[in-house]
Amino acid sequence: MTARERADRLTGLAFVSPALLALAALTVYPGLWVLWLSLQQRIPIFGIARFVGVEHYAFLAGDARFWNAVRVTLVFTAVSVGLELALGLLVALALQRQRAGRRVALSLLLLAWALPSVVTAELFKWLYDPSAGLVNVLLGGHAFNWLGDPRLALPGLIAADVWRTMPFVALLCYARLLTIPPEVYEAARVDGAGRAATLAYVTLPLLRSILLIALLFRTLDALRAFDLMFVLTRGGPAGTTETLTVYAYSSLFQTLQLGFGAAVGCVIFLLVMLVAGAYLRAMRVAPA
Amino acid sequence: MRRRHLAWDAGVLLLLAVWAVPYFWQVRTSFTPNAELLATTRLVPTRPTLVHYQAVAERSVMPRALGNSLGVATLTTLLALALGLPAAYAIARLPIPGKNLFLLVVIASTAFPQITTVSPLYLLMRALGLRDTWTSLVLANTSFALPLLVWLLAGFIREIPFELEEAAFLDGAGRLRVLRSVVLPLVAPGVASAALLTFLAAWNEFLFAYTFTASEASRTVPVALALFPGVFEIPWGDIAAASILASLPPVIIVIALQRWLVQGLVAGALKD
Numbered sequence: 287m288t289a290r291e292r293a294d295r296l297t298g299l300a301f302v303s304p305a306l307l308a309l310a311a312l313t314v315y316p317g318l319w320v321l322w323l324s325l326q327q328r329i330p331i332f333g334i335a336r337f338v339g340v341e342h343y344a345f346l347a348g349d350a351r352f353w354n355a356v357r358v359t360l361v362f363t364a365v366s367v368g369l370e371l372a373l374g375l376l377v378a379l380a381l382q383r384q385r386a387g388r389r390v391a392l393s394l395l396l397l398a399w400a401l402p403s404v405v406t407a408e409l410f411k412w413l414y415d416p417s418a419g420l421v422n423v424l425l426g427g428h429a430f431n432w433l434g435d436p437r438l439a440l441p442g443l444i445a446a447d448v449w450r451t452m453p454f455v456a457l458l459c460y461a462r463l464l465t466i467p468p469e470v471y472e473a474a475r476v477d478g479a480g481r482a483a484t485l486a487y488v489t490l491p492l493l494r495s496i497l498l499i500a501l502l503f504r505t506l507d508a509l510r511a512f513d514l515m516f517v518l519t520r521g522g523p524a525g526t527t528e529t530l531t532v533y534a535y536s537s538l539f540q541t542l543q544l545g546f547g548a549a550v551g552c553v554i555f556l557l558v559m560l561v562a563g564a565y566l567r568a569m570r571v572a573p574a
Numbered sequence: 575m576r577r578r579h580l581a582w583d584a585g586v587l588l589l590l591a592v593w594a595v596p597y598f599w600q601v602r603t604s605f606t607p608n609a610e611l612l613a614t615t616r617l618v619p620t621r622p623t624l625v626h627y628q629a630v631a632e633r634s635v636m637p638r639a640l641g642n643s644l645g646v647a648t649l650t651t652l653l654a655l656a657l658g659l660p661a662a663y664a665i666a667r668l669p670i671p672g673k674n675l676f677l678l679v680v681i682a683s684t685a686f687p688q689i690t691t692v693s694p695l696y697l698l699m700r701a702l703g704l705r706d707t708w709t710s711l712v713l714a715n716t717s718f719a720l721p722l723l724v725w726l727l728a729g730f731i732r733e734i735p736f737e738l739e740e741a742a743f744l745d746g747a748g749r750l751r752v753l754r755s756v757v758l759p760l761v762a763p764g765v766a767s768a769a770l771l772t773f774l775a776a777w778n779e780f781l782f783a784y785t786f787t788a789s790e791a792s793r794t795v796p797v798a799l800a801l802f803p804g805v806f807e808i809p810w811g812d813i814a815a816a817s818i819l820a821s822l823p824p825v826i827i828v829i830a831l832q833r834w835l836v837q838g839l840v841a842g843a844l845k846d
Contacts, residue, residue, distance in 0.1 A: 302676060319694035392828075400835075402796045402820055
């Protein structure tokens with residue numbers, strides 16, 4: 287090892303250590319602590335703190351409210367992400383042919399994505415207002431109670447989520463489309479490929495890997511989503527929009543069962559890791 | 575041909591403008607007097623008014639919350655940059671033992687659900703006596719800002735041709751000198767992008783802020799908005815005005831700093 291290599295190793299350690307310590311304290315340590323918490327019964331207001339093993343998890347296995355939250359989370363994730371990918375892809379293809387006003391187009395597109403999700407929740411609360419909301423007015427003066435009707439609340443929530451996250455998918459696909467050299471399309475044209483054939487055999491295959499990445503990012507975010515449903519519906523009416531995150535929050539900070547809430551939090555973490563793991567395996571089997 | 579292009583461009587712009595209607599509608603509401611709020615048929619209120627903004631400025635916690643959000647988001651960005659920039663350089667360029675383990679921690683941290691870590695972080699902040707302070711929010715936000723920043727910056731630094739650094743070394747410059755006068759200027763646009771995304775994420779953050787704050791001493795904009803008081807009925811006009819104020823930084827970023835925003839967003843996904 288030369289003197290310079292040795293010096294570089296030392297510099298490297300010195301450069302990484304502060305960040306490593308910060309992450310150790312702010313993510314690794316809380317990550318282990320929450321596992322430990324989930325094995326305890328902790329109800330601070332009654333001064334209760336005792337080890338209960340896997341009791342919380344055993345309770346969850348037979349907890350109807352938990353399984354409802356699992357179902358709501360999965361439906362929300364699947365429908366939201368599916369719609370976002372489909373619409374995002376369409377918007378990206380439309381933008382690809384855009385010549386003038388691209389900057390304005392991107393501003394209009396990214397606006398919904400950049401807003402705080404609490405603002406989005408407030409926008410949609412007002413749009414969904416049964417008496418004066420724009421949605422009911424546009425539907426011809428119906429008095430649908432969007433956020434109060436158990437059949438309408440989840441679709442209403444999903445619409446708000448699709449509104450704020452479709453732009454992210456569209457931007458990623460659009461950026462990928464811009465990197466396709468014009469010669470590729472030239473070659474397809476020379477070969478006599480029509481518009482539909484070009485889309486099916488040239489454009490979409492080239493978008494495959496970015497769509498997979500968008501799918502991963504969006505699925506992980508949808509599983510972890512909290513702000514929108516918490517502010518929009520608080521999980522109601524009748525639990526129809528109560529995702530796992532909302533259930534965890536209300537256990538942690540509304541009924542103040544820290545141990546039990548931590549267990550729900552750990553299930554969410556497990557779910558996220560399973561999805562990430564399955565995705566990595568799929569990527570390895572079929573490298574894009 | 576030309577005309578067809580113009581029609582297409584106008585069509586796409588119109589479509590995207592329609593997508594943005596929920597926001598424009600809130601802008602309209604924020605200028606609509608209460609008496610007209612139920613008359614949804616007009617595109618523009620007959621008597622536009624500033625009363626809602628006046629109410630928010632004079633009788634709500636929003637001004638204080640805007641200050642808190644600005645402070646917390648700026649400090650989060652600065653702290654994450656100070657910790658993340660050297661780490662990103664080391665990952666991209668230096669031979670450090672256990673590099674893969676560190677990378678794993680970084681990537682795993684970006685996937686951590688906030689709802690999972692919020693309870694231990696809450697206990698930690700309480701034990702440290704940091705509840706209801708800017709410090710608690712800056713530290714908690716760093717837990718997601720730092721991994722994001724390290725990941726983005728390491729990518730940007732890898733893109734710099736190594737020969738430039740090598741040439742400076744041959745000229746006898748030391749590591750720190752090379753960092754300051756070769757690497758930093760070249761990676762500056764990347765740093766701007768990453769900082770912008772970090773600021774935006776910290777500005778929009780809700781769960782930590784909602785949990786760790788207890789008063790207007792540290793309540794950020796999303797929390798103030800979620801807790802917006804209505805006595806007998808929901809003050810839609812005031813909430814609209816508060817929403818518009820809360821969305822000013824994101825809107826400015828999307829319009830004026832769009833290039834850097836797009837660069838940062840795309841960089842994380844298009845590479846590797």
